[in-house]
Amino acid sequence: MDPDYLPFHANPSKPEFKAPEGAVDAHCHVFGPADKFPYHPKRKYTPCDAPKEKLFELRDYLGFSRNVIVQASCHGTDNAALVDALENAGELARGVAVVDPGITEEELRVMDKAGVRAVRFNFVKRLVDTTPKEVFLSIAEKIKPLGWHIVVYFEAPDLEALIPFLNELDTTIVVDHMGRPDVTKGVEHADFQRFIDFMTSNDKVWVKTTCPERLTQTPPDYRDVVPFMKALVEKFPDRCLWGTDWPHPNMKSHTPDDGKLVDVIPQIAPTAELQQKLLVDNPMRLYWS
Numbered sequence: 001m002d003p004d005y006l007p008f009h010a011n012p013s014k015p016e017f018k019a020p021e022g023a024v025d026a027h028c029h030v031f032g033p034a035d036k037f038p039y040h041p042k043r044k045y046t047p048c049d050a051p052k053e054k055l056f057e058l059r060d061y062l063g064f065s066r067n068v069i070v071q072a073s074c075h076g077t078d079n080a081a082l083v084d085a086l087e088n089a090g091e092l093a094r095g096v097a098v099v100d101p102g103i104t105e106e107e108l109r110v111m112d113k114a115g116v117r118a119v120r121f122n123f124v125k126r127l128v129d130t131t132p133k134e135v136f137l138s139i140a141e142k143i144k145p146l147g148w149h150i151v152v153y154f155e156a157p158d159l160e161a162l163i164p165f166l167n168e169l170d171t172t173i174v175v176d177h178m179g180r181p182d183v184t185k186g187v188e189h190a191d192f193q194r195f196i197d198f199m200t201s202n203d204k205v206w207v208k209t210t211c212p213e214r215l216t217q218t219p220p221d222y223r224d225v226v227p228f229m230k231a232l233v234e235k236f237p238d239r240c241l242w243g244t245d246w247p248h249p250n251m252k253s254h255t256p257d258d259g260k261l262v263d264v265i266p267q268i269a270p271t272a273e274l275q276q277k278l279l280v281d282n283p284m285r286l287y288w289s
């Protein structure tokens, strides 16, 4: 593991918040173990091993029932660890893969059978090299027959330039980590309002109200991020997802306590109805329907 990154929390606290029956951790990863699922030679970071057994143990400990496991850049387009976890979890997990443009229909069918329901387009420059938009568009065409959607990961300054490309994608789009707003600018700043306007004018766009631990300027206090998460849940209650982002790769500021992340949920979704949509209805409609 890269020496300056922190491993995931060995003993997270038990959350005070009781998630509703069937709650879904809709953004998490499995890493390695490296001796069985090696990391990509062109990766930009090396995480600590974070195997499926630890993820499923955390799921149960936090009071959740299902996972949506997202391929991370450290495994590149080798989705073997992801597929292994999906096959082990059966109906309790779905996946988001990262694929090459040359992927075959048969390879896609195998992934779909395992539980993959989306591909991920990563635009975060510290994680991946630039992929030509034509390549992403060709992948978007290939997944259409399967009915998969597209998860996108970008940083707030990139949104304006990405909008024309995102508008070309005629499928559901799910934005990771709220498009990574700069929380020092406040909810009313033009940057976050641009994201809200983008979601308002495109009902195909969903958002993950995730990663206060990455966005906060006051770790491990996440109060500066809550207004952003809460605003999205209130404005788009039927198009929000929540996740732990376990095992929290590339964290340097602190080691997130997953139990404390769960306890942020009632601050952003203060009613049982909003919690049901955020944690059960929305992810079930998108990944298990």
Ligand SMILES: O=C(O)/C=C(\C=C(/O)C(=O)O)C(=O)O
Pocket: 029, 071, 072, 073, 074, 122, 127, 153, 176, 214, 245, 248, 249, 250
């Ligand atoms: O885990 C996350 O979702 C966030 C990060 C990493 C990745 O998503 C990835 O490697 O694909 C990050 O911001 O470093």
